[in-house]
Amino acid sequence: xxxxxxxxQEPDSTIQKLHRxxxxxxxxxxxxxxxxxxxxxxxxxxxxxxxxxxxxxxxALTQGRPRPPAGHxxxxxxxxxxxxxGGLPLGRITELVAPPGGGKxxxxxxxxxxxxLPAELGGLSADSLLVDTEDSPVTERLHSLAAAAADHVRxxxxxxxDPAACRAAADFSAESALRRVHVLRLSxxxxxxxxxxxxxxxxxxxxxxLVCVDSVAAPWRYGEPVPRRAQELQWLAAQLRRLAARRGLxxxxxxxxxxxxxxxxxxxxxxxxxxxxxxxxxxxxxWLEPCGDIRLARLTKHPERADGTAPFQxxxxxxxxxxxxxxxxxxxxEDSEQxxxxxxxxxxxxxxxxxxxxxxxxxxAESEAKxxxxxxxxxxxxxxxxxxxxxxRVSDVTATDVTPRxxxxxxxxxxxxxxxx
Amino acid sequence: xxxxxxxxxxxxxxxDVLAELKNNGIKTVLAFLSxxxxxxxxxxxxxxxxxxxxxxxxxAKYSALPCSATDLLDQPSVAPLASxxxxxxxxxxGGLPAGDLVExCGPSAVGKxxxxxxxxxxxLLAGARVLVADAKCEFSVDxxxxxxxxxxxxxxxxxxxxxxxxxxxxxSMQELLALLEAVRSRRRLHAGLRLLVVDSLAALAAPLLASxxxxxxxxxxxxxxxxxxxxxxxxxxxxxxNDLVQSEPGGGExxxxxxxxxxVPHHRLLLSRETSTAPGPLAQPPRAGPRRTATLAKSIxxxxxxxxxxxxxxxxxxxxxxxxxxxAPED
Numbered sequence: 001x002x003x004x005x006x007x008x009q010e011p012d013s014t015i016q017k018l019h020r021x022x023x024x025x026x027x028x029x030x031x032x033x034x035x036x037x038x039x040x041x042x043x044x045x046x047x048x049x050x051x052x053x054x055x056x057x058x059x060a061l062t063q064g065r066p067r068p069p070a071g072h073x074x075x076x077x078x079x080x081x082x083x084x085x086g087g088l089p090l091g092r093i094t095e096l097v098a099p100p101g102g103g104k105x106x107x108x109x110x111x112x113x114x115x116x117l118p119a120e121l122g123g124l125s126a127d128s129l130l131v132d133t134e135d136s137p138v139t140e141r142l143h144s145l146a147a148a149a150a151d152h153v154r155x156x157x158x159x160x161x162d163p164a165a166c167r168a169a170a171d172f173s174a175e176s177a178l179r180r181v182h183v184l185r186l187s188x189x190x191x192x193x194x195x196x197x198x199x200x201x202x203x204x205x206x207x208x209x210l211v212c213v214d215s216v217a218a219p220w221r222y223g224e225p226v227p228r229r230a231q232e233l234q235w236l237a238a239q240l241r242r243l244a245a246r247r248g249l250x251x252x253x254x255x256x257x258x259x260x261x262x263x264x265x266x267x268x269x270x271x272x273x274x275x276x277x278x279x280x281x282x283x284x285x286x287w288l289e290p291c292g293d294i295r296l297a298r299l300t301k302h303p304e305r306a307d308g309t310a311p312f313q314x315x316x317x318x319x320x321x322x323x324x325x326x327x328x329x330x331x332x333x334e335d336s337e338q339x340x341x342x343x344x345x346x347x348x349x350x351x352x353x354x355x356x357x358x359x360x361x362x363x364x365a366e367s368e369a370k371x372x373x374x375x376x377x378x379x380x381x382x383x384x385x386x387x388x389x390x391x392x393r394v395s396d397v398t399a400t401d402v403t404p405r406x407x408x409x410x411x412x413x414x415x416x417x418x419x420x421x
Numbered sequence: 422x423x424x425x426x427x428x429x430x431x432x433x434x435x436x437d438v439l440a441e442l443k444n445n446g447i448k449t450v451l452a453f454l455s456x457x458x459x460x461x462x463x464x465x466x467x468x469x470x471x472x473x474x475x476x477x478x479x480x481a482k483y484s485a486l487p488c489s490a491t492d493l494l495d496q497p498s499v500a501p502l503a504s505x506x507x508x509x510x511x512x513x514x515g516g517l518p519a520g521d522l523v524e525x526c527g528p529s530a531v532g533k534x535x536x537x538x539x540x541x542x543x544x545l546l547a548g549a550r551v552l553v554a555d556a557k558c559e560f561s562v563d564x565x566x567x568x569x570x571x572x573x574x575x576x577x578x579x580x581x582x583x584x585x586x587x588x589x590x591x592x593s594m595q596e597l598l599a600l601l602e603a604v605r606s607r608r609r610l611h612a613g614l615r616l617l618v619v620d621s622l623a624a625l626a627a628p629l630l631a632s633x634x635x636x637x638x639x640x641x642x643x644x645x646x647x648x649x650x651x652x653x654x655x656x657x658x659x660x661x662x663n664d665l666v667q668s669e670p671g672g673g674e675x676x677x678x679x680x681x682x683x684x685v686p687h688h689r690l691l692l693s694r695e696t697s698t699a700p701g702p703l704a705q706p707p708r709a710g711p712r713r714t715a716t717l718a719k720s721i722x723x724x725x726x727x728x729x730x731x732x733x734x735x736x737x738x739x740x741x742x743x744x745x746x747x748x749a750p751e752d
Contacts (some may be wrong), residue, residue, distance in 0.1 A: 003602045003647075007595050007640060022448045026602070028425065058590040058599040059554070061610075127652055227631055234627035241624075242592040245558045277677070279529035280624065280664045285558045301530035303559040307710055 002027055008055055017041045026055050045159050073210050073250050074122055075107065076149075077312040077321045080297050082286070085305050087114075090209060091244050092303075093237065093251045095282035097272045102288035103295045103314050104135050104254040106375060108212040108321040111252060113145045115210040116180040118168035121156055125168075127180045127211035129202060131195060133187065133218045142181060146174040148317035179353055182206075189219040196239035211240075213252040217273045230277045237281035253282060294322050425449055431478045433471050438582030441465040446546075450479055499656050501613060502547070504539040506570075506738045508729035512717045513688060516543075517616070518656040520722070522649050522685065526663045532713050532733050533662040537618045539738040540660065541586065542568040550585040552604065554597055556624040562588060571736035585613075594625050594640040601647045604655075611655045619648070621662040621684030623677045630679065635696050637695045641678060645685040663684065690721040712741045 007017050021041040023029055029037060029344050038048040071397045072087030081087045088094050088111055096104045112130050117123020132138060150173050157169020176262050182202070195213070202208055216236075217410040255278075260271040272279060279285075285301035294313040299305070311322040331416060425448055428434055445464040447453055453461070454476060461472045501516030511514040517523055517540060534557075541551045542565050553560050554568045562583065569579045585608075591597045604610045604617070622644070629637030644690075648659040653691065664677040676691075678685060695711045718726035730741035 003598050004643065006636075007598050007643060009593075009595050012730060022425075024449075027606075047731050058603045059596050061552075061587045061589045061600075063587055231631040232626075236594060238624065238628050241556075241558060245590055246591075276528070276628065276666055276674075277664065280557075280621070283557060285530065302562045303534060304564050335609050 005029065008051075010051065010054070011272045014041075014047070016042070017043060027287055027333070029055050054073075071124060073111050073124060074117075075312075076110055076114060076319050077310070079310040079321055080312050080319075083297065083299050083305075083310040084286075085302070085306050088252055089208070089284065090248050090250045092283040093240055093244055093253060093281065094284040094286065095272070096252060096254045096286050096288060097257055098254070098288035099257045099270065099290070101290050103312075104140070104288070105134075105214050106141075106289060106314045107288065107319055107351075108214050108252060109138060109141055110253060111143055111210060111250075112181045112212060113142065113149050113249075113318070116146075116177040117149060117153065118165070118172050119161070120162065120165040120168040121153060124209050125207075127182060127202075127206040128210035128212065129182045129184060129199070129208060131184045131186060131192070131211065131213040133192065133213070134189075134215055135183075135185070136214065138183065142178060143174070144316065145318045146177040146181075147196065149177060150174040187219065189229075189232065191218070192219050193236055197238070197241060199243055199249075203243075208249065209245075210250045210252070212252040213254065215256060216255075217256045221256070221273060226275065227321055230275055233274060237278075241281075257287075357366060425722065426453060426638050430482070431475050433467065433475050438465050438467060450483055454479055454483075478590070478653055497523045499615075500731050501542055502540055504536065504543050504659060504738055506539070506722050506729075506731050506740050508688075508740050509536070509715050509731050509738065512715060512723065512727055512729055513691065514723045517660065518688070519615070519656045520657055521687040522645070522652055522661065523688045523690070524661050524663050524676070524686035525690050525692060526665060526692070526718070528665050531692045531694045531732075532693060532738075534620055535733045536715075536738055537620055537660055537662065538565050538568060539618060541565055541618060542572070544616040545569065545574060545582045546574075547615070548626070550587065550613045551611070551616045551618065552587045552589070552614055553618045554589050554591045554596075554600055555620055557617075557621055558590065560588070560618070562586065566587070567735065568737040578590060590627065594629060594637075594644060597625055597644060598640070598647065601651055604649050605647075611651075611657075614657050615654055617648070617651065617657055617659045619659070619661045621664065623662070623664040626678055637677060638681065641682060642685075645682065649685075650688075665691075683719075686719065687721045688717070688723070691716045691718045727742075 005023060005026055005028075006015055008015065008026065018029065018041050032040065034049040034052060036044060037052065038045045041048070043051070048174075070090040070092075072081070072084070072089055073083055074087040075084075076400045084260065096107060098104045108130060112128040115124050115126050115128040117125070119125040130138065153169050153172045153373065157166050157172075158167065160166050184198065186195075192213070199208070199211060209262055216233075240251050243249055256269045256273040258273040259268050261268050272285070282301070283303055284299070287298040287300055289298065291311070294311050297310045297312060299308050299310075301307075313322050314320075334387065426434055426442065428436065428438055428439065430450070442448070442453070442465050447456065447461075447464060456464075458469060458472045461467070462469055467475070472714050492591045499519035501510070501514060501518050503510045503516035513523070524534055527533050536706050537553075537560065541553065544551045545565075546569065565586065566583060569582055570576070574582065589600055591600060604614070622641075626637060626641050626644075629640065631637070648661065650659070652659040663682075665674040667673075668675045676689070685698070692713060692715050694713045710733055712730050712732060714728050717723060717725050719725060731740045732739050
C-alpha cells in the first residue's frame, strides 16, 4: 500500500486542496513538477515546491556503525561510572528513580557540575541545564559542589603531564563552572511541555550537553486525568529522545517511587511513578536507595550492560565513592563495615534530613537541631577518616576522596544549617 | 488504482482523450474502471470497442488475479531465521518466518530489543541484509558486533558483516511510513533484505493515539498494512516491538496500541521476566541476569500457548537451564 497524502504533516487546508485536486498518494504529488502541482492544487509555486521537498524526505540510512561512541557525564563515583559504562550517557535518556531522600537531586547537581569540568581532565567543558520543578534549594549546594570540583581540578592539573591539561585546569574555577550551569524553575505540566522549545533555543546559544529534570513526576502527579497525562508524557519523552539523539545531549529525568499493590493480593512493591507507559520512555533506569549511611544505585535497565549495583555516598563535597570493600546488605540492617567511612548530609533531596521522612521547612526546627548535633559530633571522625584515606588520582577525575580543609567542614555545617531553613 | 490515467497505460489514451476525460471528472484508473462503458463513450471520443479494450488493459495491470494453490505451494520458500536459542526459535517453528509480521510484546527492560539484536546478528551471519528503524535509540550496533565476535568472527569480518546492517533513527509515524515507502520502491534498499526491525512501534504511536480525529489509529493501520505488504513482497520478516499496558484499572495486561492492533501481527510473542532479584538455587552463567520467558500468544502457523525460557548474555540470547523445583516459597 503506497503512502497516503493524509500522512503528510501539512496543514489541513493543504491536504484538502490536494484531495480536491484528485491526489491521493504521496507519489502522485512527487511525480508532478512543482508548477503542475501548483496549478492542480491551487497552491503558490513556493508552497508547492516546499510541499514536494518535505514529502520527499525520508530518514537517513547509515551503514554499519551509526556514529562514533557517545561520551558520558562522569558522576565522580568510580563505581557508579563503571556500572553505567563510563557515566551518564550522551544521546540517551536516563531515569533516576528513588524514594524520598534517595539522592536523585544530589546526583543531578553533581552531574551538572561535572559536565563543566575541562574535557582534558575527563569532563565535557559543556553547559548543563537543571530544570527544577520541586522548588529545591539548589543554589548553595551548587556552590559547594563547584568549589570542591575546582579544588580537585587544581590538584589534578598541577600534577598533570599534558600542558593542555595544565592550562585547562588553571582556567577552571568554581565561578567558571557555575556560569555553565543554567537553572530553570518550572511549576506546571504546561511549562514542562515547552521544555523542548527552550532546549532548542538554548542549544543555539550555548554548548549544552546535559539536561536534568528534577523531577518530571512532580507536575503530573494527581493533577490531570490519566489518559491525557500519559499522552503528554509520551510526547515529551519522544521530543526529548529526538533532541538527545540528534544533538548528543544526556537527558536525566528523576522520578518518584510509588507503591504498587498487585490486584490479586501479594506483597506491595516500589515501582516508578507516572504509570506503566512511562517505564518504556527512558533508555536507562537507575534506582537509588538509601542504605544506612550510604546510597545504593541499582541499574535495572540498560541497552548494552547487565544489571548491577554500585554504592556511593553523598558528602559535603558532593557525590563520591564509598571507600574499601562493600558488601550489599541482605536486608534493611545497617552494615557495620560502613563505620568510619564518613558521614555526609544525607538529606540530599532538599526534602529534609536523610532519614527518609518527609518534613517541610516549617517543622524543621527539631530536625535542624538534630543534624547540627550530628554534624558537630562527627566532625573529627570525618576529618580523621578522610584524612587517613587520601587518594588523589591526578590523572583520573573520578577520585575516591578529596581531603576537605577544616574550614570546609565548618562551611559544610553552616550550609547544612542554611539549607534546612 | 488511484493512479492518474496516463498515455503510457494504453496507446489509445491520447492527450486529447485524457483532457476530455479530465473535464468530465475522470482522472484516475479507478474512476475509469468504475464507470459504465456507455457513460464513458459520452465522456470522450473513443468508440465502444476502444473503451472495452482500454478497460481490459487496465484490469490486467492493476487488479489482482487469483492464482492456484499449487502455484503458491511451488513458490520457493525462504528458511526461517533462527536466533541461536533453539527453544525460542522453536516457538515459531524454527525461527522468524519470511513474509510475516512478528510482534514482540513485553514490559520495560524484559529483553525485546535484545531479541531483535540476536535475530539481526543471525541474519547478518546468514549473509542477508538487515534494516533497523530505531525509535528509542536503544538498538546498539556495538552490542550486535559483540554478538558476531562471540560467534567466532574476526574483527574485519564483523565490520564487513555490519556493512549490511542499515540503521535509521525515526521519531514519528510519518518518518516510518516514508522509510517503508522508500524500502518498497527502491530495489537497492530491499534487495537481499531478510529482516526489518521497528523498535519500538509503541514509542512512535503513543504520542498520537489519544489525539482527536483518530489520526493516530489511521497511521497505525497504515503502518501495519505497509509492513505486511513489504514483508510479503520482499520475502522478509517484519519484526516490531510493542509495550504492555493495563487493560483496565486493576485488570490484566494487554499489548499497547489499541484493540484493533491486536489483530494485525501474524505472530505475537509475549515476554516476561522473573521478578525476584535474590539469587535463586539455579547455577546461572555469570552476567546472565534474571530468567526471561517468551510465550507465543498468537500465531497463524504454530500452536499457541507454548513458552520458552531464555537468558540475555554477552554472547546473545541463550537457553536458560531447566528450572528445578524451588523448595522455599518466594517472598
